[in-house]
Amino acid sequence: MKMSKVLGSIVAIAMLASSTLSFAKDITIGLSVDQLFESRVGVTDAIKAEAAKQGYKLIEVVADGDAQTQNSQIQSLVTQEVDAILVCAVDQNTIERALIGAKRAGIPVVAYDRALPDSRAVDAFVGPDSISDGLAAGQHMVDQLKGLSGDIVVLELLGALNDQNGIDRSKGFNDALKQLPNVEIVAMPTDWDSARALAATQNAFQANPDIKAVFAATDTQIPSIETVLTDIDKMKSVGEEGHVVVTGVNGSNDGYEATRKGFADGIVVMDLALTGQTAVHLATALINGEKVEMTNVIPGSFYTSENIESNKATIWGAK
Structure with a gap:
């Protein structure tokens, strides 16, 4: 629609x-x-x-x-x-x-x-228009990755597999990433749980240390991603060499702060x-x-690390 x-x-x-x-x-x-x-x-x-x-x-x-x-x-x-x-x-x-x-x-x-x-x-x-939201987060990720050569490994932290929002966000995200001919998506279920997201991210980076990007079906899981990247010395801000691209959907304070600080590249706010x-x-x-x-x-609104702070008033979870 x-x-x-x-x-x-x-x-x-x-x-x-x-x-x-x-x-x-x-x-x-x-x-x-x-x-x-x-x-x-x-x-x-x-x-x-x-x-x-x-x-x-x-x-x-x-x-x-x-x-x-x-x-x-x-x-x-x-x-x-x-x-x-x-x-x-x-x-x-x-x-x-x-x-x-x-x-x-x-x-x-x-x-x-x-x-x-x-x-x-x-x-x-x-x-929410969850397909559109997943697509927006995926499109921004594509824009950051499309200049890379070789195989690109991306981690997708799935929501609940029995929740239409989780299913549709994944669909939109995967549709966007079809633009990258050399992408491999590693999908890990989390059932919206941050502890499961932490374990999934740890396991994914152990198996694939060269993961270039992570999509979080809910941005409340972005702190889990940050913890893992810090532990393995891959914590780089947007624009720094070696930065792992991170996007998500929701609009929580976790997502807002991570994007404002430049750890996450952008989030979709419902x-x-x-x-x-x-x-x-x-x-x-x-x-x-x-x-x-x-x-x-x-549809939600996508904000990046460059404009999220100026749009704080429109973000439901921002404190």
């Missing part, structure tokens, strides 16, 4: 929501959160702010990473007869029964941040505020019987 179409759809949804505020009385939104970590809290806070702005009551439940718990929590929201459910799923297969229960009860379901492409109950999705606002706007439209786009994706 082209960026202009995506943003145009979101603007249209926002205008629709604004025009239907008079229907906001006594509306209750159920918010089902998989678990609370920094970026998820950012989206959740945006949802809460937008719901309050529109005068909605919000019932929030947090599954703490347990899919069975989330299934029960969604069933409870259905029993409480909420007007719409916003859900970020722990696992689609486990909660599908509860989501179908919501559909049978006539309750619209909006998936946010994590797509549920195989669900029969979801009415709309809003989240727009968490717009994601949360759009989730509520989609729910508003569905409650009022309006048709919406099924898929609504929001």
